[in-house]
Each structure stands twice: as structure tokens, then as C-alpha cells.
Amino acid sequence: MALATILIVMGFWRRTRSFWTLAYSANVAMMCAGFVLFGYQLVGLVVVP
Amino acid sequence: MYNTDFPNKADLPTMEKLVRSTIIASVSAVAILVTVVLPSEYGLDVTGFGRLTGLTTMGEIKMQLAQEAADEERLSAQMRAGLGPDTAFTPATSASSAELQQLAQRVAALEQLLVPAQPASVATAPLPTTTAPVEAVEPVAAAPQWRDEVTFTLTPMEGTEYKLVMAAGSVATYEFVVDGGVINFDAHGEGEGQSLTYEEGRGVASDSGQLVPPISGTHGWFFRNRGDQDVTVTLRTGGDYQELRKLI
Structure with missing residues (x-):
């Protein structure tokens, strides 16, 4: 369900003109968020009782 | 499924740019992790920023709750294992008996300090709270x-x-x-x-x-x-x- 919604929204986003200018920085932001979650889980593994 | 045009080779980001972006992403991720996520989730405040924003308190509460949940889990597992309801009274929780004794002593000392502060009529009567709370x-x-x-x-x-x-x-x-x-x-x-x-x-x-x-x-x-x-x-x-x- 979530993925289907994301696909639709992404489809519209790709049609807008700003897509190519934003896509790259959006990707970097996604990577950053991914690293944060990764570190969160990793620390949790060590810290949580 | 065809839903995209392939970009030209010239439109693709260069290797150097990709590496740089990845480094930027990971550096900012570490920064966010240390300043915001770790204090608010685990009460680990390395930079002091969490204390400043009150996020550390949140994390400490979370950790305390997690600790208590783990203790309770252990307790109910013990009870399921048939150790009997009586074991519920011997706290298998975080405090060891030495800690409890220490705590009881501290409470007793506190009460001795408190009793003179009471009005004389109250002080002569035995206080109901003078029995230690651990009992x-x-x-x-x-x-x-x-x-x-x-x-x-x-x-x-x-x-x-x-x-x-x-x-x-x-x-x-x-x-x-x-x-x-x-x-x-x-x-x-x-x-x-x-x-x-x-x-x-x-x-x-x-x-x-x-x-x-x-x-x-x-x-x-x-x-x-x-x-x-x-x-x-x-x-x-x-x-x-x-x-x-x-x-x-």
C-alpha cells in the first residue's frame, strides 16, 4: 500500500520540471536519513538492556 | 515497463561528485545521530546538546522504561516457570539486596531528619510512614x-x-x-x-x-x-x- 502510494507520487514528481534539480539532493537526504537509522539501530543493539 | 528516458552520459553525476555527496550524507548523519537521536532515544549525551534541549531526559525515561519492561518480562517468565507467586515478593528487579539495604538506611536517616521538623504533637505519635517503604x-x-x-x-x-x-x-x-x-x-x-x-x-x-x-x-x-x-x-x-x- 505504502509503496503503491509512493510510486504514484513519484510518478507525478517526475513530470514536474523541478525533478531533475531536486532529485540528486533528495537522494543525498535519503542516504543521510538511512545512515541515521542505521546508526540508531546499531547503537541500540549495544545499549538496550 | 518503459516509463523513463535514459539520461545522457553527460547528465549523470560524476564519480567524484557521488563520493563527495556520500561523505556529506554520512557526516551529517553522524552529527544528527550524536546530537539528537542518541540523547533522545538512549539518554547518551556526548555533546551536551541533548541536556541543553531536554532530549536527554526523554532518552533517560525511555531507557528506564525499557529496563523496567525487561525486568517485568523476566519476573513474569519466572512466574510462568512455576517458581510460585511468593517469588514475586523477593524483587528480582533492578535493585540487589545490598542496594535495598542501603536505600532503607537512607530512608531511615531521612526520616530522622524529618521527625524533629514535625509539630511536637505529631512527633510524639508514631508516624505511619516510619515503617520503611521497602517493606x-x-x-x-x-x-x-x-x-x-x-x-x-x-x-x-x-x-x-x-x-x-x-x-x-x-x-x-x-x-x-x-x-x-x-x-x-x-x-x-x-x-x-x-x-x-x-x-x-x-x-x-x-x-x-x-x-x-x-x-x-x-x-x-x-x-x-x-x-x-x-x-x-x-x-x-x-x-x-x-x-x-x-x-x-
Whole structure:
């Protein structure tokens, strides 16, 4: 369900003109968020009782 | 499925740019992790930023809750393993007996300090709270409608849990009064593989009512002192239940 919604929204986003200018920085932001979650889980593994 | 044009080779980002972006992403990720996520999730405040924004308190509360959940899990696992209900009284929780003794000594010392501060008439009478809060439930015969009365003192951030062992559909009455502040509580029950929440209260000074659990099991209250002063809570219970138990 979530993925289907994301696909639709992404489809519209790709049609807008700003897509190519934003896509790259959006990707970097996604990577950053991914690293944060990764570190969160990793620390949790060590810290949580 | 065809839904995109392939970009030209010239439009693609260069290797150098990709590497640089990845490094930027990971560096900012580490920064966010250290300043925001670790304080607010685990109470680990390396930079001091978490203390500044109050996020560390959030994380410490989370860690305390996690610790208590783990302890309770262990306790109920023990009970399931057939070690009997009596083991519920020997706290297999975080505090060791040495710590408890130390705590009792500190409470006794505190009370000695407090007693001279009372008016003379009160000071001569034996204080009901001079019995240490670590001791277990004692039945009180004085009030006929109450079968059990228990008084305990909670230091700031401390929590405790009292529960009634009840059969489904039986009725118990209760009241509790907080002396010296307000308290948060969570009235809930467990049994027959279910858990229910009856009532949650924040910053209340007293409460009373009836418990009519729909399932057989243990039903009661978790109390937590979120203030910065010690509070003394007196809990009275009566009605149709098997026993009052201190769980945490």
C-alpha cells in the first residue's frame, strides 16, 4: 500500500520540471536519513538492556 | 515497463561528485545521530546538546522504561516457570539486596531528619510512614471496608506497582492518597494471555473507585513519581480479591 502510494507520487514528481534539480539532493537526504537509522539501530543493539 | 528516458552520459553525476555527496550524507548523519537521536532515544549525551534541549531526559525515561519492561518480562517468565507467586515478593528487579539495604538506611536517616521538623504533637505519635517503604504489604484491621492498606514513598523518577489477584467479574474497591505531591498512575490488568488498560492518570493527588476486571489475573496500579520531591502514597483496597501484591 505504502509503496503503491509512493510510486504514484513519484510518478507525478517526475513530470514536474523541478525533478531533475531536486532529485540528486533528495537522494543525498535519503542516504543521510538511512545512515541515521542505521546508526540508531546499531547503537541500540549495544545499549538496550 | 518503459516509463523513463535514459539520461545522457553527460547528465549523470560524476564519480567524484557521488563520493563527495556520500561523505556529506554520512557526516551529517553522524552529527544528527550524536546530537539528537542518541540523547533522545538512549539518554547518551556526548555533546551536551541533548541536556541543553531536554532530549536527554526523554532518552533517560525511555531507557528506564525499557529496563523496567525487561525486568517485568523476566519476573513474569519466572512466574510462568512455576517458581510460585511468593517469588514475586523477593524483587528480582533492578535493585540487589545490598542496594535495598542501603536505600532503607537512607530512608531511615531521612526520616530522622524529618521527625524533629514535625509539630511536637505529631512527633510524639508514631508516624505511619516510619515503617520503611521497602517493606511489603500489611493488612490493616481498623478500616472494615479496606482489607489491605499499604504506604510507600517514591523518590523522584521512582516507580512501583501493586496488583490485586482477582477472578473475572469480582469487584474490588480502592483508593489512594498522595502526600507531598502528585503522581502518575496506570491502572491495568493482565491475565488469560491478555493485558488491558483501565485508567491512566497524570499529576493526580488522589483517586478512588472500583475494579471489575473482565478477565482473571492480576489487576492493579503502576505508580510513578515524576516530580522532584519525594511523595508518600497510601493505597487502600477492599472487596473481592485474593491478595494484594507488590510487583515492582
